[in-house]
Amino acid sequence: MRLLCITNLFPDSGQPWRGLDNVTLLHAMRAERPEADIRVLCLRPGHGGWLGKKCPLKTRPGDEVLHPSYDWAPYLPKFGGQNHRLYAQAVQRALKSLPPGWQADALLVPWLFPDACGVSLVPELRGLPLVAVAQGSDVHQYLDLPARRRAILALSQRAHIITRSEDLRQRLLRTGAPAAHVSTVYNGVDIHTFHPGDKAAARKDLSLPLAPHTLLFVGNFLPVKGLDLLVEAAALLHQQIPIHLILIGSGPLEAQLRDQAEKAGLGPAHITFAGRKGPSEVAQYMRAADAVCLSSHHEGVPNVLLESFASGRPFVSTQAGGIAEITTPSPQGAVLVPERDPAAYAKALHQALSSPPDEVVLSSYARTMAWPQCAKMYWQRLIAPLEI
DSSP, rough: OOOEEEEEEOSSSSOOOTTOOOOOHHHHHHHHHHHOOOEEEEEEEEEETTOOOOOOOOOOOOOGGGGOEEEEEEGGGGGGGGGHHHHHHHHHHGGGGGGOOOOEEEEEEEEEIIIIIIHHTTTGTTOOOOEEEEESSHHOOOOOEEEEEEEEEHHHHSSEESSSSSSHHHHHHTTOOGGGGGGEEEOOBBBTHHHHHHHHHHHTTOOOOOOOOOEESSSOOGGGGGHOOOOOOHHHHTTTEEEEEEOOOOTHHHEEEEHHHHHHHOOOEEEEEEEEEEEHHHHHHHHOOSSSEOOSOOSSSSHHHHHHHHTTTEEEEEEETTTTHTTTTSSSOOEESOOOHHHHHHHHHHHHHSOOHHHHHHHHHHHHTTTTEEEEEHHHHHHHHHHH
């Protein structure tokens, strides 16, 4: 089996966190079927292709077995719902970087528009089994835009779409995608990296204070993550009990969040902007935390939720997207806030801190969703069309 993955969401040495769920999935699929030849074309937004400039991105250490090749895909904001056509042209150019005579047996394309929609238009790839992956915003936002919605629905006639939550699947079905062409497969979790551990030892290792309750956020500082709510709720909770909020990640809202925290009374002793961290570091921060937090406006089923459970730590979140699909059956592992109210969120945080779950039971629940199980389901959907 020769599998070609085409996507903009794939890491490089400069951005090792980009598309981390996708590269982890590919490694898991390779482990599941060692005989498979998996290759990646990563097309990043940029105009270097038109200018004849070679894409300078380099492979992240450890990903060489996936043979990633980096290239440019032009993206014009004013071109809007036609950008998949530009993406298709970029894919045609990028295909030339594959070894002579190498032809894919199947295609895997995370991100619906423009990536998967563009790939479906490439003549050289027509007729190949295509599995596209809906990750979140490509459904939540793009189905409201007529041109992109039409492109996604056309894709759903040609490809099998995997959604990373049932909520995303239902949104596609309500828009008109055929039910037989859309299925839900939750992301996996790395149970070897994320597992319970001694909280005090983890805090000592990270030079964190031992005394206050520690809250952890992991993600991008983007508007969709609704971090203003988390910071305000943490400030309210701090008026009741000592807390330490740690934010792992970065993004355009960092300066705004720092200013909000300072005005809310969360000084350096109460909030830490830790920057981006690798998976092993994030896992150690989770073992050091009392609870993991999310305050998004919408989500699929975020990896950080599964990683929190695998680490034996409770999860506090707004009730967004498909989060309840995983948290509802969990053994006392989550507190969801139905409304975007800082006082209600602060109360949920207090509840999670006051009644921690059994970390062994919670971690065992997460083990049922490890990456190998996820990889098997992806292979099933890729191979099934070949066997018809």
